[in-house]
Amino acid sequence: MIGQDLLGIENLEREQIELILETAERMQEIGAREVKKVPTLRGHTLVNLFFEPSTRTQTSFEIAGKRLSADVVNFSASSSSLTKAESLLDTGKTIDAMDPDAVIVRHKVAGVPQRLADVLEAPVINAGDGAHEHPSQALLDMLTVSQEKGRIEGLTVAIIGDIAHSRVARSNIYGFTKLGAEVRVAGPPTMLPARVEALGVKAYTSLREALDGADVVMALRIQNERIAGACFPSVREYSATFGLDRVKLRYARPDAIVMHPGPVNRGVELSHDLADQRPSVVLDQVRNGVALRMALLYLIAGRRSAVERG
């Protein structure tokens, strides 16, 4: 995958996903050491090009890069020339002209990483674009599930919430189905995108039916700004119908785990105690995110050193 873009899970082969997950497991060993740093990407430059603020994902990529000894530069909208209305592609080309080894892109509009990948020399890693894809999140979710359950094939994964506006849902739908899991999505009808079942999932508007026999329950963050778009009448009603607590969780398998891409709206998607206590694995997801992103950077930005290119 050296030099290749990672724009989404939709276009990845199963073998590529497995390679990434295996590599991430090796990276986890580095994270467990006393000195969590290896020289693998020394002399490499990684740019976090974040047009939309995201402390968590940006920090995770930054730590991942630094553990591999890469130089990580954060370029965020607030500290850049974007305020001067520089065009998206001009910004991308400007960064590209400084010869980074990978550019990690986050944007609120779907398709921006693709547009940048079309014109940039450096490989582009999509760190979340609109409601399109968030591949590193799905990969860390797959890593977490495979380590919790020992497998992904044959599991039932229920994704709960605003599927229509969720890039995490899309990437996870592609990823888990490619690895042989049964994927269900559930939410109010206003939050289920058109023809979602054509993606190979079963869609539910009953939380109980969606959870029945589920091994993995993944709650999605509710975007408060969506309330203005009238996708659901109130936080209270959402929480009552689709918010997870230990009572509703009984519909799922007894050993089901609970996941959330974060940040959690406590008391909305997850009850207060489910936000960070077993069977919630939310903090494991965050921890695994660093190892997974180290794997991506190693596989994509590695070995593309200035010397080799020169």
Place this chain on the structure above:
Amino acid sequence: MPVSRVLIRGGRVLDPASDHDAIADLLIEDGQIAACASLIPAEDCDVIDAAGLWVAPGFVDMHAHLREPGQEYKEDIASGGRAAVAGGFTSVVCMANTDPANDDPSVTQYILDRAAKDSPARIHPIAAATRGLAGEVMTEMAALCEAGAVAFSDDGRTIMDTAVMRHVLEYSKLVGAAIVVHAEDCGLRGSGAVNEGLTATRLGLPGNPAAAEEIMVSRDIRLVELTGARLHVAHVSAAGSVELIRQARERGLQVTAEVTPHHLTLTDEATLGFDTSTKMAPPLRSQHDVTALRAALTEGVIDAVATDHAPHAGYEKDVEFTGAPDGIIGLETAFAVVNDLVQQQEICPLELMRRMSTNPARILDLPAGTLAARAPADVVLLDPERCWTYDPAKGYSKSRNSPWAGQQLTGQVMATLVGGRLVYRNGDGVLFR
């Protein structure tokens, strides 16, 4: 002064106005059609050999954005007129969403003055239906018609206030011109950027459902019933709209419709790479819709092909998908794209020519779309089998936003005559000043 005579010899003359479809010679004298017959002697004539070609009335585009005045960096009447004749269009109707909008006779007059000076194609302005295209106060339709407006439209926007729309339709009966509607419920469309469906779901882009169009088509048909006015539905994109238009016509209402080459040939799957040259309003829809539109054009439920030629500068389109302006250019590719319906044997050449010339001329009451004797000699010569690769950079439009860039197309415009003057010839290009 000697009479100028042009003889177009040996082509397949397709004249929908007289249902003529046979090999013949076409004689032009002093800018008018003089005769259509076999073996006309070529004495004192400039002869154009049309063997193997179709000879048809010049195309009439009832829907183009020429951007002048105000947005000349995208297109102007000179460049748009050149692109038109290169695409076989001898008459082009330009929409009112210029800057300032064509909501005042002075703007209409300005457009016509520029056209007389700069355009090889005949230009007919459509004036705004409401002042500033704001959907609130009607324009001075009588004065605008006097100045040369051929119809009224707030194209690009829908008049959302139903009472205003009712008055626009009712008042238009004073001048007898059609009201051309961009039918799209703004609230339902919301931020929709692509057709609502599987493609929108895969791309994670906000969807624009077909119902947003169908609701407005339905409303406006009801208003035609209420007012007895003439309605023309621009760029129909949805199968449901086709059905509404079909039923309206069966009830005898004066409702006509057009479809674009892109809605006839592309589905929303063309957007899967996030290419902003597939972003338009209404959006590209599903295969089901495309099939219905093609059938409707063949049956005549949809009267006309119109380009919705919408030039935008490269830097305007080279942005994030939802931020890109809607629309694509289409004058120079229209025939080659819709020729696919002939290639697939869905429509016969004579009927396609009717939908590209005779019908739009009839709807707008323009002196075009016919090869009858004494008609203005607006003629197009077409090679329906010729393959070519479209390169917008080599075209006449100032803009390049086309989904067919770099693609091979079948069917090419070989020559265009306006008023008997050869204004375009394949190989030589536009021959105008």
